[in-house]
Amino acid sequence: MLKKDNLIRGTLILTVAALTARVLGLFQRVPLDYMLGSQGMIAFTIANQVYMVLLIIATAGFPSAVSKMVSERYALGQPAEAKRIFHAALAFGAITGVILSATLFIVAPTWAKIADLPSAYLAIRAIAPALLLFPIIAMMRGYFQGRQLMSAGGISQIVEQFMRVLLGLGLGLIVLDLGWGDDWAAAAVTFGSVFGSIGAFGVMIWFGRKLKRQDQMEQVKVKPRFNAEASAALMMSSSSSKSVRNSTVNQGSKTKFRKIYREILAMSLPALLTSMTVNLIYLFDTSFFKRLTSGFYTAEMSDIVQADYGIKAISLAGIPPILAIALGSTIIPVISSAFSVNNMKEVQKQASLVMRIVCFTGVPVALLLAIASYSVTGLLFVSPSGSDVVALLTIGTIVQITMMTTNSILYGMSRSKTSMYHTATGLLLKVVISVATAPFIGIYGLILGSTICFIVITMLNVRTINQIVTLRVLGKRWVPYLSAVAIAGLAGWLSERGVLLWTTNLPNKVSYFISASVTAAVVGALYVALLFVFKVITADDLHSFPNKLRKPLEKIMRIFTGNQKMRSK
Incomplete structure (x- = not known):
């Protein structure tokens, strides 16, 4: 079943x-x-x-x-x-x-x-x-x-x-x-x-x-089997709407493919540009790398840097957005169902929830990979060469994640054309900044153009979403949240530097493994602890998580907040 x-x-x-x-x-x-x-x-x-x-x-x-x-x-x-x-x-x-x-x-x-x-x-x-x-x-x-x-x-x-x-x-x-x-x-x-x-x-x-x-x-x-998120709203629909629904349950559809394609293309073509934003950026960078940076690198160095960018940086930078990709696929039908029956309260709830989850989970992963880039790159690959490129590209995925998530929210709200215009603006800036800076600072110019592209698209998307429903992500908790991120990041950076110095006499791979493990433990533990200490995560936030995940988090909350009575749901 x-x-x-x-x-x-x-x-x-x-x-x-x-x-x-x-x-x-x-x-x-x-x-x-x-x-x-x-x-x-x-x-x-x-x-x-x-x-x-x-x-x-x-x-x-x-x-x-x-x-x-x-x-x-x-x-x-x-x-x-x-x-x-x-x-x-x-x-x-x-x-x-x-x-x-x-x-x-x-x-x-x-x-x-x-x-x-x-x-x-x-x-x-x-x-x-x-x-x-x-x-x-x-x-x-x-x-x-x-x-x-x-x-x-x-x-x-x-x-x-x-x-x-x-x-x-x-x-x-x-x-x-x-x-x-x-x-x-x-x-x-x-x-x-x-x-x-x-x-x-x-x-x-x-x-x-x-x-x-x-x-x-x-x-x-x-x-009919309604979506769980839309069923409550559908029950309040008009009686005439109900009769239409019931009359179509067991009837075969005779809609021509031509009509279906028109409807699909009307939605999918605007979404095409947003769907391929990251891939277009990477294709642009890898295809025109040598032409744009020929005045900055020698032929031999150009091959090394481009190989590091394509094999190391792009592959590691693909890890932080995993959750955003999953959220995007999941949130579209949920928001679409609620939006189709004008349940704006549910749209606001789900959109705010998905942005909150992104903040709590996607940001620390990107932060960790950026901080420990030297150790992680050295551990996985032949050498840690290109770790600076890995760090810059992965830290930029923080805004890439928010861009992808807000694109999905707008798509669920039937605002795919608006998202397309925002993406086109960001990509244009990417090309202009890359062409202008890559000849002088090499790969860093390409990454700078990509990061600015993500930031601009995110800002434009959030502005449009707030015109439809007000996003309630963290509210007054932004300052303590950013403080938790900054403190955990600084502690992780100091940990990696210290462990690398302490393990200098060990084989390289062993040193990189110990350093990456300690850094991950420090960043992860401190980040989670500070979220509770600074009261960034509340009991209401925990109630939105699955039961198996919520219970251990409630125990952690009791440890740091001293609250012995947690509401169960």
């Missing part, structure tokens, strides 16, 4: 899945630092960034649109219409997958020349076949998210990463053993994405069949 997931449970499922996927992705990139030379790593990075951008174009924001439309139809008691939308999305995914897979294979040599690394065309072509299935998989994930069944997408993501990483690395090692060189090895590793797409597709097919059987068993029920 497939069960629906509420906001917190759905977020936890997607967070665990995304964290597992990112760890596996990191596991793939770490061996590359040992397996390949600088140009091989650059080729792998370029191929992945080109692929990711084209994959988003292939789906054109369809997963989020499908999720939103499906959740609205089920909230209004129109399951047949929701399934018709799903079938239309699958057809679109199949067609665009074939077209873009062939296109990427053909243009691979041209893009490799643009990136000033002609040999990268092998890696780009090797990843092209993965586009055949991933658009279809994305549509299926969007449908399951709209049905609030997050486990389907989560499990498929984990299976995809396992097959992509393990089979890709295995194939790469075989190619290196045959003596074919770095260019073919990079192509072999990227071909792992094809294996991943096959595994993920198999998982989605299994969930699809199981959900189909479950729906058939429930067809005898006249009463």
Whole structure:
């Protein structure tokens, strides 16, 4: 029996899945630092960034649109219409997958020349076949998210990463053993994405069949299965609306695909730019790195810095936004359901909750990786070179997280066009600042442009959200919250410096491991403790967490606040 997931449970499922996927992705990139030379790593990075951008174009924001439309139809008691939308999305995914897979294979040599690394065309072509299935998989994930069944997408993501990483690395090692060189090895590793797409597709097919059987068993029920977050509001709808809902429960939808595509495209095309913001930034940086920084770096140093940026910095900077990605996928159908029935109180509650969760969880992870970047980079990779780049890129993910979350909130409020305009403004600033500064300060100019881009988009998004509903994130607790972050960060920085000095005589990897572990323990423990000591987290905040997580946090609160009587819920 497939069960629906509420906001917190759905977020936890997607967070665990995304964290597992990112760890596996990191596991793939770490061996590359040992397996390949600088140009091989650059080729792998370029191929992945080109692929990711084209994959988003292939789906054109369809997963989020499908999720939103499906959740609205089920909230209004129109399951047949929701399934018709799903079938239309699958057809679109199949067609665009074939077209873009062939296109990427053909243009691979041209893009490799643009990136000033002609040999990268092998890696780009090797990843092209993965586009055949991933658009279809994305549509299926969007449908399951709209049905609030997050486990389907989560499990498929984990299976995809396992097959992509393990089979890709295995194939790469075989190619290196045959003596074919770095260019073919990079192509072999990227071909792992094809294996991943096959595994993920198999998982989605299994969930699809199981959900189909479950729906058939429930067809005898006249009463539609409403979203939990919207059911209260729907009960207060007018009697005429009820009759419309009941009349559509058991009827098949005859809506033409053309009409469905118009509705989906109206929502998905504006969301396209916001969905691919980070990927566009990384594609811009990796493709034009040498051209923009040629006057700042020597040819040899340029290869080293670009390889560090693509393999080390981008992979580690992908860890802090994991929660925001999960929250974005979960919050869209929840806010959309409430917004569709004009339940603005629920919209305000969920939007404020998701921003509060981001502050409590996403910020310290980014802070920790930035502070301990030297130890973490040295521990995972061949050397700690590029740790300064890792630190700057990861600290910038704090505003990247808020940008992604506010984009999702606006999407759920049917303000995707507004979000698109904000994103376009931020990306324009990114390009201008990068072009103006990279020739003089190298990679730091590219990162500066990205950070300013995230900040501007976030500010514009928050302003728009507050015009619809007032976000109540922390209120008067901002000062103690920032104090807790600053104190924990300073303590972590001093801990890392001290441990590195204390372990100078130990082997490097041992020193890096001890330093990273101590820093994580200091930052984590002090951060959590200060949140309670400064009363940043309240009893009401804890009640929004799942029971298994709430109980230990309540015990911690009692320790630091002396409050022996906690309300239970």
